Amino acid sequence: MASPSPVTPTPLLKDELDIVIPTIRNLDFLEMWRPFFQPYHLIIVQDGDPSKVINVPQGFDYELYNRNDINRILGPKASCISFKDSACRCFGYMVSKKKYIFTIDDDCFVAKDPTGNDINALEQHIKNLLSPSTPYFFNTLYDPYREGADFVRGYPFSLREGVPTAVSHGLWLNIPDYDAPTQLVKPRERNTRFVDAVLTIPKGTLFPMCGMNLAFDRELIGPAMYFGLMGDGQPIGRYDDMWAGWCMKVICDHLGLGVKTGLPYIWHSKASNPFVNLKKEYKGIYWQEELIPFFQAATLPKECTTVQSCYKELSKQVKAKLGKVDDYFNKLADAMLTWIEAWDELNPSAQLPNGK
Ligand SMILES: O=c1ccn([C@@H]2O[C@H](COP(=O)(O)OP(=O)(O)O[C@H]3O[C@@H](CO)[C@H](O)[C@H]3O)[C@@H](O)[C@H]2O)c(=O)[nH]1
Numbered sequence: 001m002a003s004p005s006p007v008t009p010t011p012l013l014k015d016e017l018d019i020v021i022p023t024i025r026n027l028d029f030l031e032m033w034r035p036f037f038q039p040y041h042l043i044i045v046q047d048g049d050p051s052k053v054i055n056v057p058q059g060f061d062y063e064l065y066n067r068n069d070i071n072r073i074l075g076p077k078a079s080c081i082s083f084k085d086s087a088c089r090c091f092g093y094m095v096s097k098k099k100y101i102f103t104i105d106d107d108c109f110v111a112k113d114p115t116g117n118d119i120n121a122l123e124q125h126i127k128n129l130l131s132p133s134t135p136y137f138f139n140t141l142y143d144p145y146r147e148g149a150d151f152v153r154g155y156p157f158s159l160r161e162g163v164p165t166a167v168s169h170g171l172w173l174n175i176p177d178y179d180a181p182t183q184l185v186k187p188r189e190r191n192t193r194f195v196d197a198v199l200t201i202p203k204g205t206l207f208p209m210c211g212m213n214l215a216f217d218r219e220l221i222g223p224a225m226y227f228g229l230m231g232d233g234q235p236i237g238r239y240d241d242m243w244a245g246w247c248m249k250v251i252c253d254h255l256g257l258g259v260k261t262g263l264p265y266i267w268h269s270k271a272s273n274p275f276v277n278l279k280k281e282y283k284g285i286y287w288q289e290e291l292i293p294f295f296q297a298a299t300l301p302k303e304c305t306t307v308q309s310c311y312k313e314l315s316k317q318v319k320a321k322l323g324k325v326d327d328y329f330n331k332l333a334d335a336m337l338t339w340i341e342a343w344d345e346l347n348p349s350a351q352l353p354n355g356k
């Protein structure tokens with residue numbers, strides 16, 4: 001009797017996850033990711049000139065949005081979606097109908113682990129999102145839910161259930177996500193260190209969220225993942241993911257949700273121009289000395305039980321407390337409200353507490 005053909009396992013969350021890619025370039029990088037990405041639906045956000053044709057490699061299931069599409073779909077609310085900045089990717093989060101999002105830059109490739117095996121970054125993000133986080137008490141043996149690890153002695157049993165994980169923040173081998181001054185001082189520095197760990201970022205601690213290799217639970221935290229007003233016509237760039245990360249973390253802490261960082265790694269292949277980056281970043285480098293204390297001190301009232309209500313409250317506080325730093329933050333606070341209005345228009349059912 002013929003032996004049964006090997007059953008190929010259905011990829012995890014195949015129909016519950018979208019891959020969002022912002023791009024101004026071609027998408028040849030997908031060839032390297034094909035074994036891992038092909039079963040999933042892609043949402044491509046084409047930035048820059050909408051008349052430019054972006055070729056998507058054969059065999060991928062995708063939807064592509066350019067600036068004309070964004071303007072057509074959102075009308076005047078399109079003003080909250082950045083132009084000529086990777087921040088445009090958040091439009092993909094808004095139009096997705098799936099529970100999970102993975103976003104990746106088009107200059108990020110499959111990295112190899114120390115044994116030389118290809119890293120399936122998407123699979124690791126899914127593992128991170130599907131297992132709890134431990135924001136209230138630090139486990140010194142890292143991720144206690146990982147095969148071969150556990151909670152260490154002294155870890156309160158009352159806290160071992162953990163909390164739902166909202167965000168999985170991956171890292172990068174080769175070109176690290178450095179700011180422009182660091183890039184200028186260390187132009188040849190490459191990240192060669194593979195750290196085999198996933199950590200929960202403790203409650204009350206902010207972190208610099210990089211949008212290059214990032215996954216999140218859209219139903220738990222999607223409305224907070226607004227990448228702000230960056231790029232064309234704006235005084236700042238390359239703080240899109242940072243802004244989203246600070247707002248998201250304050251809201252996750254308030255709602256009792258977890259954020260993880262560490263594995264998986266991708267191979268970041270292209271260093272963007274440090275001089276161009278410096279022009280985009282410089283205001284952010286001194287503004288953040290006021291932004292961080294603002295987010296560290298931010299508290300949300302207990303009446304805020306949904307991500308949307310938290311976000312609207314945060315927008316109010318941004319206007320009240322950061323508007324005096326620069327008028328840009330008044331505009332950003334308004335854009336935060338526009339984002340939520342647009343989100344709720346495109347996602348009418350997702351206004352229940354904690355996005356349920
Ligand atoms: O105007 C633009 C520029 C780029 N993109 C797309 O966005 C990503 C990132 O672009 P790139 O790799 O050139 O830039 P990096 O500096 O490496 O980006 C990282 O730094 C931060 C920028 O905020 C962020 O964490 C990372 O994105 C690529 O897919 C480009 O095609 C764009 O859409 N619009």
Ligand SMILES: [Mn+2]
Binds near residue numbers: 105107268270271272
């Ligand atoms: Mn890059």
